[in-house]
Amino acid sequence: MTVQMSQPANVIASDNRADIASKTVKTTCCYCGVGCGVEATVEDNRVTAVKGDELHPANLGRLCVKGSSLHETQSNPNRLLQPMLHGEATDWETALNYSADKFKAIVEQYGPESVAFYLSGQLLTEDYYVANKLMKGFVGTANIDTNSRLCMASAVVAHKRAFGGDVVPGNYEDLENTDLVLLVGSNTAYAHPIIYQRIVKAKAARPNMKVVVIDPRRTATCDIADYHLAIRPGSDAFLFNGLLGYLADNNALDSEFISNHSEGFDEALSVAKAQVASVEQAAVMCDVAKNDLTAVYELFAKTTKAVTVFSQGINQSSSGVDKGNAIINCHLATGKIGKLGAAPFSITGQPNAMGGREVGGLANQLAAHMSFDNQHDIDRVASFWQAPNMAQGEGLKAVDMFQAVHDGKIKAIWIMATNPVVTMPDANFIREALEKCELVLVSDCIANTDTGKLADVVFPATTWSEKNGTVTNSERRISLQKGFLPAPGQAKHDWQIISEFAQKLGFEQAFNYTHPVEIFREHAALSGVDNGADVGANTRPVRGFDISGMQNISKQAYENLQPIQWPVNSHNPNGTARLFEDAKFFTASGRAKFLPISARFPQMPPKDNQVIMNTGRIRDQWHTMTRTGSAAKLLGHIDEPFIDIHPADAKRFGLAHKDIAVLENRGARYLGRVNVSDNQRASEVFVPMHWNDNFASSSRADALVNAITDPLCGQPEFKHSPVKINPYNAQWNGFIASELPVTPNADYWVKIPVDKGYKYRIADTVTPSNWSEWLTEQFPLVSDWVELTDSSQAFYRKVGFIEGRLAVVLNIARGNEQPIENRWLEQQLGERCDLNQRFAVLAGVAGEGVEDEGPIVCSCFQVGAKAIQTAIEGGCCSAEALGEKLKCGSNCGSCIPELNGMIRAFSPQHAAKQA
Numbered sequence: 001m002t003v004q005m006s007q008p009a010n011v012i013a014s015d016n017r018a019d020i021a022s023k024t025v026k027t028t029c030c031y032c033g034v035g036c037g038v039e040a041t042v043e044d045n046r047v048t049a050v051k052g053d054e055l056h057p058a059n060l061g062r063l064c065v066k067g068s069s070l071h072e073t074q075s076n077p078n079r080l081l082q083p084m085l086h087g088e089a090t091d092w093e094t095a096l097n098y099s100a101d102k103f104k105a106i107v108e109q110y111g112p113e114s115v116a117f118y119l120s121g122q123l124l125t126e127d128y129y130v131a132n133k134l135m136k137g138f139v140g141t142a143n144i145d146t147n148s149r150l151c152m153a154s155a156v157v158a159h160k161r162a163f164g165g166d167v168v169p170g171n172y173e174d175l176e177n178t179d180l181v182l183l184v185g186s187n188t189a190y191a192h193p194i195i196y197q198r199i200v201k202a203k204a205a206r207p208n209m210k211v212v213v214i215d216p217r218r219t220a221t222c223d224i225a226d227y228h229l230a231i232r233p234g235s236d237a238f239l240f241n242g243l244l245g246y247l248a249d250n251n252a253l254d255s256e257f258i259s260n261h262s263e264g265f266d267e268a269l270s271v272a273k274a275q276v277a278s279v280e281q282a283a284v285m286c287d288v289a290k291n292d293l294t295a296v297y298e299l300f301a302k303t304t305k306a307v308t309v310f311s312q313g314i315n316q317s318s319s320g321v322d323k324g325n326a327i328i329n330c331h332l333a334t335g336k337i338g339k340l341g342a343a344p345f346s347i348t349g350q351p352n353a354m355g356g357r358e359v360g361g362l363a364n365q366l367a368a369h370m371s372f373d374n375q376h377d378i379d380r381v382a383s384f385w386q387a388p389n390m391a392q393g394e395g396l397k398a399v400d401m402f403q404a405v406h407d408g409k410i411k412a413i414w415i416m417a418t419n420p421v422v423t424m425p426d427a428n429f430i431r432e433a434l435e436k437c438e439l440v441l442v443s444d445c446i447a448n449t450d451t452g453k454l455a456d457v458v459f460p461a462t463t464w465s466e467k468n469g470t471v472t473n474s475e476r477r478i479s480l481q482k483g484f485l486p487a488p489g490q491a492k493h494d495w496q497i498i499s500e501f502a503q504k505l506g507f508e509q510a511f512n513y514t515h516p517v518e519i520f521r522e523h524a525a526l527s528g529v530d531n532g533a534d535v536g537a538n539t540r541p542v543r544g545f546d547i548s549g550m551q552n553i554s555k556q557a558y559e560n561l562q563p564i565q566w567p568v569n570s571h572n573p574n575g576t577a578r579l580f581e582d583a584k585f586f587t588a589s590g591r592a593k594f595l596p597i598s599a600r601f602p603q604m605p606p607k608d609n610q611v612i613m614n615t616g617r618i619r620d621q622w623h624t625m626t627r628t629g630s631a632a633k634l635l636g637h638i639d640e641p642f643i644d645i646h647p648a649d650a651k652r653f654g655l656a657h658k659d660i661a662v663l664e665n666r667g668a669r670y671l672g673r674v675n676v677s678d679n680q681r682a683s684e685v686f687v688p689m690h691w692n693d694n695f696a697s698s699s700r701a702d703a704l705v706n707a708i709t710d711p712l713c714g715q716p717e718f719k720h721s722p723v724k725i726n727p728y729n730a731q732w733n734g735f736i737a738s739e740l741p742v743t744p745n746a747d748y749w750v751k752i753p754v755d756k757g758y759k760y761r762i763a764d765t766v767t768p769s770n771w772s773e774w775l776t777e778q779f780p781l782v783s784d785w786v787e788l789t790d791s792s793q794a795f796y797r798k799v800g801f802i803e804g805r806l807a808v809v810l811n812i813a814r815g816n817e818q819p820i821e822n823r824w825l826e827q828q829l830g831e832r833c834d835l836n837q838r839f840a841v842l843a844g845v846a847g848e849g850v851e852d853e854g855p856i857v858c859s860c861f862q863v864g865a866k867a868i869q870t871a872i873e874g875g876c877c878s879a880e881a882l883g884e885k886l887k888c889g890s891n892c893g894s895c896i897p898e899l900n901g902m903i904r905a906f907s908p909q910h911a912a913k914q915a
């Protein structure tokens with residue numbers, strides 16, 4: 001397969017060509033659901049620097065390390081620049097004709113239920129809208145789901161059940177104006193760093209503000225916690241049922257709110273108390289100390305202003321909807337909603353998970369928060385779209401959708417901006433399903449993703465800085481992701497690709513968009529159709545999502561859109577910061593609903609020889625690393641898949657710190673470096689979700705996750721997979737540093753981009769018979785080699801040169817010991833080496849006066865652990881002091897929890913206290 005890498009002549013016109021000349025452009029970060037505003041510096045059609053937009057209400061000038069590195073992930077060596085058909089480069093006309101003809105033939109032969117779209121929270125709202133309109137209104141099926149199913153489908157249903165609509169009541173300012181923040185199932189410090197930084201700042205300004213972390217793991221987020229409840233995995237709803245009973249028993253209810261603005265309280269309380277009768281019982285169910293639990297219950301009871309932030313630890317569960325409602329019940333019972341500093345607050349993982357919910361990107365939703373449960377809604381959307389084939393019922397949710405692909409019922413699937421072969425539960429099954437599928441279309445900005453490799457057709461899509469459109473963050477704030485660079489190669493915007501495809505299916509008129517503002521206006525107009533807000537001043541909107549106030553937005557206003565929170569309508573033309581201030585909800589009665597919750601533990605308990613595998617994010621990577629994995633800076637902090645394990649379990653399973661261990665479930669395996677840590681509970685391990693087959697030989701964690709879902713919302717149980725764990729029994733460990741990429745001939749390998757090439761950490765259970773041949777076969781272009789070994793073969797080293805410049809380094813150690821690495825060696829790649837330098841690189845040690853920095857702690861300023869430890873031992877005993885001396889922690893602040901941990905470990909004062 002050939003992939004075009006250079007800038008071609010036929011560049012598609014950007015929507016904002018005028019801005020190319022600008023020095024700085026305001027846009028929005030494309031990673032997480034915080035939705036930070038970014039100011040990008042543009043020179044010569046390149047983003048040369050980024051900084052936080054001080055005027056953007058989501059981040060007020062801050063960016064985390066991922067956002068701060070946006071410009072460093074722009075020139076990705078794997079950028080996809082032209083359409084591919086069966087692995088060969090082709091032109092758009094051929095790719096679209098092939099795809100549309102085949103898709104159409106399948107629909108004609110097998111009906112609309114035989115095709116599906118699988119979308120992504122990375123898409124912009126306009127892309128999402130067009131895809132949803134095409135499938136639900138014109139192809140005639142609701143088989144269109146999104147990877148947001150994997151991240152917040154539980155919260156959607158919980159909101160709908162309690163509030164009558166999928167609305168997040170509060171906003172980020174509530175986090176700063178509250179007296180109590182409960183962070184439940186959320187490693188906010190890593191997954192939503194700027195929200196975390198806002199809480200840190202608020203707590204520093206008002207030390208009486210309390211923070212409670214409820215999470216089985218002790219994470220970086222606990223750095224600011226007054227209480228950490230390390231609960232039994234999956235016991236959250238027991239905890240909140242216990243809290244509801246405690247509130248009732250301790251005169252902490254808001255009777256006025258319960259009587260006048262809610263319904264269902266008595267039944268909810270009775271079910272909660274029948275299950276969790278006392279604090280003692282709650283403590284047993286949750287496996288936490290009764291005193292700690294009582295203290296947290298007391299805090300919630302006596303604090304008028306409390307925000308409960310919940311995220312994937314709640315949502316990614318077979319009972320995630322109930323967990324969400326158990327939390328909301330406690331807020332309703334105490335009237336902690338619709339007020340400054342008081343709200344239940346589901347924070348979304350992806351940059352536009354919320355936008356996807358607005359347009360109906362989920363298979364069980366219609367556009368603009370309308371529902372398949374209501375025939376009027378179906379007819380209203382059909383009429384608005386003038387849809388010839390309006391879907392009449394819900395489609396298949398993600399897990400069921402891929403099951404139908406595997407079963408052959410779905411014969412064509414189009415996957416946009418996501419990588420389900422890495423992220424779906426039972427990911428090897430997803431791979432099998434796609435291998436069998438008659439027509440697989442993939443749109444992506446990156447070539448050869450694990451999913452793209454299985455596609456019949458791959459469409460090159462534009463990405464951040466090239467595409468224009470809106471995203472909605474966790475607090476309902478719509479911001480513009482601005483397209484200010486020309487699309488590279490033949491890449492097109494997703495809405496363009498879908499529209500051209502739709503036209504080839506015969507729907508020219510409904511998909512003749514020429515600019516995303518036209519789509520946005522249509523989306524805004526639909527949100528206002530038969531939505532009460534415009535009927536009269538006192539009319540309560542029927543649906544919370546209403547941006548009809550922007551349906552006539554001009555192109556210029558759209559391209560300069562200021563962040564705004566929905567609803568935006570004639571009554572709230574400047575948006576709505578907080579919902580339910582009037583205690584009126586979107587239910588038929590206008591009252592909030594308590595839900596009776598029978599809490600359940602995860603469906604599949606571990607067997608004796610198993611541990612529970614939990615999955616999640618690390619600080620510096622985003623999703624499947626397709627973009628962030630290309631930036632060496634973002635791999636300085638954690639560069640290898642790992643397994644966090646409690647010391648007792650490490651002993652039980654014969655594992656030492658830094659060994660490789662193997663996790664197994666249903667034939668799938670995950671290899672990772674052991675990290676022994678008492679931050680883990682016993683019998684539970686934590687692994688990162690990010691690594692894919694382009695970056696590691698066997699570390700797709702989600703291949704081990706069972707496809708068990710919440711029956712109400714279809715969200716998979718990513719946080720609880722019973723797996724076997726065993727030592728890997730490596731015969732040898734080592735690393736290759738190379739200027740050029742290679743797939744190492746080893747059972748275990750991890751690819752780590754470094755400044756001047758790549759580093760591969762490698763290991764195997766079998767030793768090659770001839771190390772020299774083993775290496776040279778993998779680097780046929782290198783002929784100038786120097787090697788070093790000992791008679792007992794305890795180690796082997798070999799370095800290779802091309803025209804006198806260092807091209808390859810191999811360093812092998814026998815057994816589980818890893819050879820010592822240092823950054824100096826990586827930095828010699830490509831350097832001309834005289835005889836002395838050849839010996840130095842062969843020895844793998846820096847010359848005199850060159851110190852190795854150790855692993856990177858502060859990614860922003862590339863400050864290593866050794867320098868930090870030295871500074872702490874020299875008297876820098878606060879994060880501020882370290883920041884002044886080394887700059888670490890002084891930009892995004894993401895490393896401050898780790899700095900504080902190092903201060904606790906190495907400061908002379910701490911050592912004296914311990915003594």
Ligand code: SF4
Nearest residue numbers: 029031032036064067
């Ligand atoms: S917190 Fe970081 S990743 Fe998330 S939007 Fe802000 S800068 Fe981007």
